[in-house]
Amino acid sequence: MGLCQGVLPQGGRCEAVGTEVDHIRPGDDHSLENLQLLCAWCHRQKTQAESSRARAFKRPPPTSIPRTKREATPDPW
Template identity: 50%
Template sequence: MAWDTSTRRDELPGDWNARRLAVLGRDMHQCRWRTPEGVCGLAATEVDHIRPGGDHSYSNLRALCSWHHRRKSSSEGGRAAALNRPPRRRAPERHPGDL
């Protein structure tokens, strides 16, 4: 699988399992994804970093259902891939008469 070679887990603090359980308990094991109607509220099994960048503080963590966590992670991965993608068009060349 794609995550077999990932080093992402190495970036987590040593007490990650305790933090994860604390966040799930704090959020009552309910998904905290915001929708126009309010909050998702489905059973949460995953803990998400609200703001990326390595901040593992409790205020930057929330419980999410697996569907919303996959959706958010996919979106973030797509944006990161777009930044590494070569441009669709070449830069315009100067006209030889303008040299």
């Protein structure tokens, strides 16, 4: 085991024991250069921040088609 490689909000390094492996850059790159050791707290903080950023860039749902622009529904009778 090693020390957590996380950076604290105050700017210093976390000195807790690292217990979780994290991807530095999101994606499918599982090389050692893209992995870091974090404690559970730092990993949770990083994951929450990434999730918040991803939600901010999410596209809005498609708007509904106005009734006047819709195709006519065929009469079933």
